[in-house]
Amino acid sequence: MQQSQLMTLIPIIIGVIIIVWIIGIYNSLVVLKNQAKNAWAQIDVQLKRRYDLIPNLVETVKGYASHEASVLENVIKARQMAVNLGDNVKERAAAENVLTGALKSLFAVAENYPDLKANQNFMQLQEELTSTENKIGFARQFYNDSVLNYNNKKEMFPSNIIAGVFNFENREFFEADNSEKSVPQVKF
Amino acid sequence: MWQQISNNKKNTFFLIFGMLLVLILLGAVIGTAVFAHLEIDFQQKELLLFFIFCGSIISVIIWLVQLIAALSAGKKTVLSLGGACKLPQGTHLVLENVVEEMTIAAGLAKKPEIYVIDSSMPNAFATGLNPQNSAIAVTTGLLTQLNRDELQGVVAHEIAHIYNRDTMYMIFAAVMITSITIVADLGVRLFFNTGYTGASSSRRSSGGNSGGSINILVLLCIIFMILAPVFAQILYFLVSQKREYLADACSAQFTRYPQGLASALQKISSFSSSNQVNVDKIISPMYIVNPKSADKLNLQKEKNSSMFNNIWSTHPPTSKRIEVLLKMTGADFKAYNNAFMKVAGNRKPVLDKNDLSGVKKIDIVIKDNIANHLPASSLVQTDASTKTALKSRKSEVNDNLIDRKRNAEDILWKANNYIFKECQCGTKMKFPHEYYGQTIFCPHCGNAVLVSENQK
Structure with a gap:
């Protein structure tokens, strides 16, 4: 009698342990996924902030350097392209990198206009944009770390089985532009 | 990164526990000494235990009162001791932005509050029991002297203190040390106020033999009372030096630009030795460079300084910190560790294995605004062409200095x-x-x- 009871109990206990274990892995996957999602939201906030700052910047620069139309147009075009994109990380990253490049050349051009450089409004916008650029960089670093953690967990055994069953998808890295990483020319 | 935080929490716990033991022991010793001093018969063991118990309880009560006061006041006390006022919003865009950037880089949930101290000496500190409830204070001198990259390095160092829970540790350790000092002081006073009369009366009443042994006991107790606070301080200093290095390493990692912090440290230390400003003794170890120590940027002198001198400072020598930062070949912890070992020679690495596990390689960001780093270039090799270029930009940098000074002073006007x-x-x-x-x-x-x- 006692033995048969034990025999029925053992599978139940094993079953409970397995279920708890699966729940644990599932939850940790969710935590990592949400962390990556939050990190992406942080990037998104900064990207939006940049879109808001650019029209102001273009207006200010126009007043001093109206014949640099092509540079200004590039910035406006790149912004427009980035704004219209959805949440696809890869496309978004490419568009944002174009925008970063366009802004860089705008600030490079601004170096030639001392009046513009001394303008209070321009200085403030430049600080804001530099800072936003930095924040995007730092947020990207944090996002990529989170994505790496999540993808690792998702691909490693045994959590990959559970990830497969519950359809967890790989997240994409937000890659920095390669030209951004290369050494810039120092000019005096 | 998480390992290092839990490691720090564990260390904090052990340190506080160790100091609490010292405190209780101190109370017990005072109880014993009082008992011995009162010349009660040693046969009365219950009475001796009672005295020991009373001494321990009193010291624990003193500690609890201190702890509750510190926890309820939190960062306010430290900030008011430093004479800090809150930064009004929108008065210093660069500072606000830099703090926000570093908050993002560290992945902290909430941006620390920003405070400004009216002092021409460049310095900064962080405080707070946890990252959700923390604050960073910078002096107006810091805002005047440093450029954006340097300011970022300093802010990253302070954010690292918050991120690593060093600020929590600082508060607990300060409470511990004050309590031990108070109890020891109490004990010593008790003896020197009543001691002499008691001793003379005892010689008359009791036999020479027992009196001698009791006097030796009393003497030992007094020695312990004097040594306990010193012991607590040494414990504290030993751990806090490592925390400074760790915060430097974190700063390099967050900013990916160790040169920024290096040149900031150089500016700060060359300033603090020449211009001493009133600084409260309790908060001085919290600053990025300890304003109390006459830490001159004299490389030759510091290399000759003995181990003994180093034990007595909460901060490692600034010149060494700068050297390590400048020798880094990457921005990650491993690079910091390698640079440290290069500078320190064959000494053991500054970061534990726990700190280094799971570290990925991070490259240093290369920036082309060399003109911003004029004073720092004295440590870095510069060729002739760079030097002439630097000279031509010197006036521009001076203009920046005046502008920054004005901006920093405007904060105080607006705060008032x-x-x-x-x-x-x-x-x-x-x-x-x-x-x-x-x-x-x-x-x-x-x-x-x-x-x-x-x-x-």
């Missing part, structure tokens, strides 16, 4: 509710918000400027 009004001639006038006149006269051109009502 002064109203800013610009005249047509470009003169900026500041007057208190209690000013009741309708117009104000520009001291430069003599024009009357209207003081609008809605600005008040």
Whole structure:
């Protein structure tokens, strides 16, 4: 009698342990996924902030350097392209990198206009944009770390089985532009 | 990164536990000494235990009172000791931005509050029991002397203190050390106020043999009382030096630009040795460079300094910190560790294995605004062409210095509710918000400027 009871109990206990274990892995996957999602939201906030700052910047620069139309147009075009994109990380990253490049050349051009450089409004916008650029960089670093953690967990055994069953998808890295990483020319 | 935080929490726990033991032991020793001093018969063991118990309880009560006071006041006490006032929003864009950037880089949930201290000496500190409830304070001198990259390095160092829970540790350790000092002081006073009369009466009443052993016991107790606070301080210093290195390593990692912090440290230390400003003794170890220590940037001198001197400072020698930062070949912890070992010679690495596990390689960001790093270039090899270029930009840098000084001072005016009004001639006038006149006269051109009502 006692033995048969034990025999029925053992599978139940094993079953409970397995279920708890699966729940644990599932939850940790969710935590990592949400962390990556939050990190992406942080990037998104900064990207939006940049879109808001650019029209102001273009207006200010126009007043001093109206014949640099092509540079200004590039910035406006790149912004427009980035704004219209959805949440696809890869496309978004490419568009944002174009925008970063366009802004860089705008600030490079601004170096030639001392009046513009001394303008209070321009200085403030430049600080804001530099800072936003930095924040995007730092947020990207944090996002990529989170994505790496999540993808690792998702691909490693045994959590990959559970990830497969519950359809967890790989997240994409937000890659920095390669030209951004290369050494810039120092000019005096 | 998480390992290192839990490691720090564990260390904090052990340190506090160790110091608490010292404190209880101190109370027990005082109890024993009082007992011995009162010349009660040693046969009465219960009474001896009672005295020991009373001593321990009293010291624990003193500790609890201190702890509760520190926990309820939190960062406010430290900030008020430093004479800090809160940064009014929108008064210093760069500082606010830099703090936000570093908050993002560290992945902290909440941006720390920013405070400003009116002092020409460049320095900064962080405080707070946890990252959700923390604050960073910088001096106006810091805002004046440092450029953006350097400021970022310093802020990253302070954020690292918050991120690593060093600020929590600082508060607990400060409570511990004050309690031990108070109890020891109490014990010593107890003896020197009553000791002599007691000793003379005892010699008369009791036999020489027992009196001698008791006196030795009392002497031992007094020695312990004097040594306990010293012991606590050494414990504290030993751990806090490592925390400074760790915060430097974190700063390099967050900013990916160790040169920024290196040149900031150089500016700060060359300033603090030449210009001493009143600083409270309790908060001085919290600053990024300890303002109390006469830490001159004399490489030769510091290399010869003995181990003994180093034990007595909460901060490692600044020149060594700078050297390590400049020798880094990457921005990650491993690079910091390698650089440290290169600078320190064969000494053991500064970061534990726990700190280094799971570290990925991070590259240093290369920046082309060399003109911003004029003073730092004395440590870095510079060729002739760079030097001439630097000279031509020197005047530009001086202009920046004046602008930054003005900006930093404006914060204090705005924090004190002064109203800013610009005249047509470009003169900026500041007057208190209690000013009741309708117009104000520009001291430069003599024009009357209207003081609008809605600005008040």
